[in-house]
Amino acid sequence: MKTLFIWMMLIPLLCISQNQQETQEPLIIVTMMIAPEPGDFFKFREGIKEHNNQYHAEGDLGVRIFQVMNGTNAEKMMAVMGPMPWSALDKPMYDREAHDKDWYENVVPYMKDEQDINYWRFDAKNSHFPLNFEMSKLDVTTYDFKSGTYEKAMEHLEKISAVFKNQYPETPLGIYVNEFAATKDGRDLSLVYFFDDFATLGEDHKWKEKFEAQHGKDSHEKFTKDWMELINGAQTEIWVYDQEISGIGPQVTTKTEN
Known part of the structure; x- marks a missing residue:
């Protein structure tokens, strides 16, 4: 059965260490592997594209999606959330009912039931992100x-x-x-x-x-x-960034402290 929390996992990859300085909390990355049904691939792309444009095109709920090119996960997609503090998950979400209705009607029917969700702590000390x-x-x-x-x-x-x-x-x-x-x-x-x-x-x-x-x-x-x-x-x-069905663009405008 599709988890009720899938909608929380379709969010961005890099807001970088500036957020950690503001919150003084460890930052996490949340990744979710998505496998479209082969026969419904284009319906899936259209559904998730419209969903992201409507609900995940900016802010903390912005979405980036990546295509996996090789290995056992080849041809699947990776959706990524964060970095963000754990406390961000405690904040109220906007219009959840409308969001979930669109997700379950226009995206979930075209997905395989095999999501893989992981939470990763961002190592700001050892990571290296140049500016822009x-x-x-x-x-x-x-x-x-x-x-x-x-x-x-x-x-x-x-x-x-x-x-x-x-x-x-x-x-x-x-x-x-x-x-x-x-x-x-x-x-x-x-x-x-x-x-x-x-x-x-x-x-x-x-x-x-x-x-x-x-x-x-x-x-x-x-x-x-x-x-x-x-x-x-x-x-x-x-992984290859898929701008067409992502909610937000490729720009990363902050950097880590060395």
Whole structure:
């Protein structure tokens, strides 16, 4: 049965750390995987497009939706909410009855009943968002950490963060920790790299050289060995921003503090 809270999950991706400074609360990202029925794909797109334009085109309830290109979730869509404090979910919502009526009549009938919802804490300290960039394509790698390795893993993430901030200052990087991670689902942390052109995936970004420029000669080999001892595995997906059916545009106008 479709959850009554689906409507809460169709909201934006990046308002960035400025909000955290204002609220002094940890920020979260909420993601929901959506699978349209293949035979109703175009009806689904039309329904969610009109729904987002009417109810999620601005403010805290603005929507961004991404197409998943590869892996077991290929051809599904990802809807994202946040960053926002947990307390934002306690605020009254506008005209919920009209919203839900439109959602269940014009969108839900064209969806498969297999949503996957996760809550992710935004790591503002280690993430890196330069001022003024636009959503386009995301390289999302999700890691499964071995039991008892979380603190050590976060120390390693600080090293990754330092390379992005100092060696790739124009490249946005987001780090998110699963608030309700389970030992069996393998999704403890997501590292999100933002890029504009697919050609970027075929380029040599000289990661090893940049890493050692930041942390010293031969530091990359040791880091890689130690990192692999902390994880059970990882999975990478490419997400593509779908502006046509998103409620809000691709612009991100704030940045993290380095």
